[in-house]
Amino acid sequence: MAPKLERFVSPGKGNGLRATTRIQCGELVLSAEPLACCVSNKLARDVCHHCFTRCKTLLRCSQCKMARYCNIICQKQAWACHKRECKCLQRLLPRIPTDSVRLAARLIFALLSPPTDHSEELYTLEEHESHLSSMSEQKKQGLSQLASMLELYLKQETPYLVQEMPPSCREPLSLIAKVTCNCFTISDEELQEIGVGLYPSLSLLNHDCRPNCVMVFEGPKLKLRAVRDINPEEELTISYIETLSLTEDRQKQLEDQYHFTCHCQQCDTRDKDGLMVLGEEAAWHQLKEALPRLEGLKAESNWQALLKSCSHLLSTVGSNVPDENLYKLRMTDMALDASIYQGHWEEAMRYGEKTLPVYRQYFPDPHPVHGLQLMRIGKLKHHLEYIEDALDLFKQSYQIIKLTHGHDHSLTTDLLMKMDECRSEMDQHSSSTH
Ligand SMILES: [Zn+2]
Ligand SMILES: [Zn+2]
Ligand SMILES: [Zn+2]
Numbered sequence: 182m183a184p185k186l187e188r189f190v191s192p193g194k195g196n197g198l199r200a201t202t203r204i205q206c207g208e209l210v211l212s213a214e215p216l217a218c219c220v221s222n223k224l225a226r227d228v229c230h231h232c233f234t235r236c237k238t239l240l241r242c243s244q245c246k247m248a249r250y251c252n253i254i255c256q257k258q259a260w261a262c263h264k265r266e267c268k269c270l271q272r273l274l275p276r277i278p279t280d281s282v283r284l285a286a287r288l289i290f291a292l293l294s295p296p297t298d299h300s301e302e303l304y305t306l307e308e309h310e311s312h313l314s315s316m317s318e319q320k321k322q323g324l325s326q327l328a329s330m331l332e333l334y335l336k337q338e339t340p341y342l343v344q345e346m347p348p349s350c351r352e353p354l355s356l357i358a359k360v361t362c363n364c365f366t367i368s369d370e371e372l373q374e375i376g377v378g379l380y381p382s383l384s385l386l387n388h389d390c391r392p393n394c395v396m397v398f399e400g401p402k403l404k405l406r407a408v409r410d411i412n413p414e415e416e417l418t419i420s421y422i423e424t425l426s427l428t429e430d431r432q433k434q435l436e437d438q439y440h441f442t443c444h445c446q447q448c449d450t451r452d453k454d455g456l457m458v459l460g461e462e463a464a465w466h467q468l469k470e471a472l473p474r475l476e477g478l479k480a481e482s483n484w485q486a487l488l489k490s491c492s493h494l495l496s497t498v499g500s501n502v503p504d505e506n507l508y509k510l511r512m513t514d515m516a517l518d519a520s521i522y523q524g525h526w527e528e529a530m531r532y533g534e535k536t537l538p539v540y541r542q543y544f545p546d547p548h549p550v551h552g553l554q555l556m557r558i559g560k561l562k563h564h565l566e567y568i569e570d571a572l573d574l575f576k577q578s579y580q581i582i583k584l585t586h587g588h589d590h591s592l593t594t595d596l597l598m599k600m601d602e603c604r605s606e607m608d609q610h611s612s613s614t615h
Contacts, residue, residue, distance in 0.1 A: 185210050186417055188303045188385060193444070196304070197387045197416050204411040206547070207584035210394060211383070211405045216302075217288040218367060218378030218401045221280050225249065228375050231259035233400040235369065245270035247277060265290045269334050282331045284377050285353075285360045289335070292346065303382040306350060311358035312440040324361065328353035362439065367398050370592055372549060376401065388439065389418035390431055390447035397549060397586050406585060408546045418445075425543055425550075426507065428454050453543060457507035467498045468508040475515055488519035492528075504539050517557075526565055533558035537574075552581035556596065563603065568610070572603035 185204055191197030204210060220228045228235050229251040239249035240256055245267045250256040266286060270277070278286075292306070313321065331353050350356050363384040367376040380403050386394070393409045394417050411417065422434050428451045435443050447453075458465065471494055478487040491512050502509045513532050520529035536554060544551040559574030579596040586592050 189416075191387055191416055194387050194441075196308075196385050198303070198382075198385045199414055199416045200411045202413055204407045206407055206410050207587070208407050209404060209587060210407055210417065213380045213383055213403045213405070215367075215378035215380055215401050215403070217284060217291045218376055219280065219283045219287055220376045221374060222277055222283075224375050225277075228369075229255050230263070231255035233367065233369075233375055233398075235375075242267060246274070261294065262287065262290065265338055268337055272337060273334055278330050278334050279327065280377050281357060281361050281364065282327055282334055284364060284379065285331050285357050286335055288360060288379055289346065289350070289356075290338075292350070304385050306359065306381060309359040309363050309381070309384060311355045312362055313355060313358050315440050316358070324358050325354060327357045327361075331357055365396070365403065367401055367403075369398070372553060378403070386417060386419050388421045388435065388441075388443065389445045390420060390424050390428075390443060391445065391546070392418040392420045393546075394419050395547075395549060395585050397590070399590070404587065406587065408548065408584065425510075427457055456505050456542065460502040460506045460509075464498050464501045465506050465508050468494060468502065468506075468512055472508060472511060475512065479515060479518065482522070484519045484522040487515060488523055488525070488528075491516035491519060504535050505542065510536060510539050521557075521561075526561055530558065530561040530565060533561060547581045547584040549582075549585045552578050552585055552592075555581065556592070556599075559599065563599065568603050568606050572600060572607070575599045575603065 185200060185202055185208075186198045187201050189197055189199045191199075200210075218233075220230050220233065225247060226239070226249060228249075229239060230248045231250055232255055234251055236251045239251060240253065242248040242250075242256070242263070247270050248259070248263055248267065250259060266283070269286060277283075288306075313324075316324075350359075360379065363381075364377045364379055365383070366374050367378050369375045378401055383396075383403065383405065386405075393407060393411050393415070394405050395408050396419055397404050397406065405417075405419070407417075421439055422431060424431070424447075426434075428448050432443055432448060435441060471490070475487060475490055478490065495509070495512060495516060499509055499512065504510065504513070513535050517529055517532040517536065520526075520532060533554070537558065540551045540554050555574050555578035559571050559578060562568075562574060563571035575596055579593070579600065582590070582596055583593050
């Protein structure tokens with residue numbers, strides 16, 4: 182199959198990728214295996230280090246006691262990648278290096294092992310930008326610490342590195358800077374972060390706050406799909422960040438994390454900013470100020486306290502703020518999460534329903550976040566036996582997920598099954614009432 186994309190120089194942005202042919206909304210543009218990847222430390226006990234599946238009981242590597250696998254097959258297949266890492270991990274016990282240090286080490290091991298098909302990459306590691314020259318001193322210091330950690334971690338294996346690595350990768354600081362600037366967050370079906378990975382060719386994709394492509398992961402495999410029709414020679418873009426925030430905040434995050442100023446259309450027109458701060462400022466400011474504390478409760482999984490705070494704020498100050506307001510939306514979403522964890526289904530459904538018309542406005546293109554929200558609330562409706570409503574939400578979700586995830590993805594087939602269940606329940610109901 183001819184590649185649907187090629188490398189080019191994007192005016193004002195440097196390297197980029199563009200379409201070589203007409204690409205339809207929902208079409209798979211590229212599927213890529215990582216050059217290196219690793220499970221996040223915080224999920225190291227819950228996710229298989231080979232296939233990235235969440236599993237209740239995992240086999241533990243008896244040597245490093247860190248790596249875990251679904252079964253012996255995954256463990257065997259992982260050994261080539263894990264062998265050198267395992268030694269390094271053992272040396273450092275009980276300390277475990279950060280995700281980016283582990284990823285950088287895995288990258289080095291991947292480059293040292295017999296070359297597979299890395300030659301097909303459109304973009305090599307040597308070309309990756311480290312952005313060290315444009316970085317703040319504070320950030321550089323943080324990276325220096327990681328670089329020292331990397332050296333310590335790799336001590337046993339270091340002699341090989343210097344001899345065998347490409348010159349541009351021998352310097353730990355530049356290597357760790359490249360890794361942190363170019364790594365992708367690997368997420369699971371619920372869009373929760375489960376790991377990090379390097380996909381060199383895809384590092385060429387430039388950012389747009391309203392991109393024409395989205396990435397979805399299947400295990401560590403990355404699938405890039407179009408979410409709009411794309412013309413030949415049109416640039417392919419993704420969003421590096423969560424797009425649901427004010428232009429000013431998006432731009433700051435992009436500058437801090439990725440070292441560029443976004444000039445996309447969404448930023449130039451500040452298109453959705455007005456909608457995001459709708460309502461009386463004094464009121465939504467109180468919601469905004471409360472968010473960091475609530476995020477803290479969420480991080481601790483303190484659902485009871487979180488739900489209490491959210492429902493109090495939303496029913497007092499929040500009642501005067503329109504649902505479209507960004508800070509109210511964030512709080513409503515947290516209230517939804519918290520009520521689901523507490524098993525308060527009716528309440529969860531009420532919060533969820535409030536978010537749907539708002540999501541529709543903020544996501545004009547198919548987006549996984551929107552599709553999943555529809556599916557989640559569809560499941561609540563189904564559970565509470567509002568079958569017709571549930572069917573309607575599953576249908577809406579399916580219209581999005583089939584484009585963002587593709588027809589053969591398990592979420593898409595799950596949705597088809599849910600829709601069938603609803604239809605047969607409705608049939609049973611109508612035949613029993615006749
Ligand atoms: Zn596995
Ligand atoms: Zn091990
Ligand atoms: Zn932008």
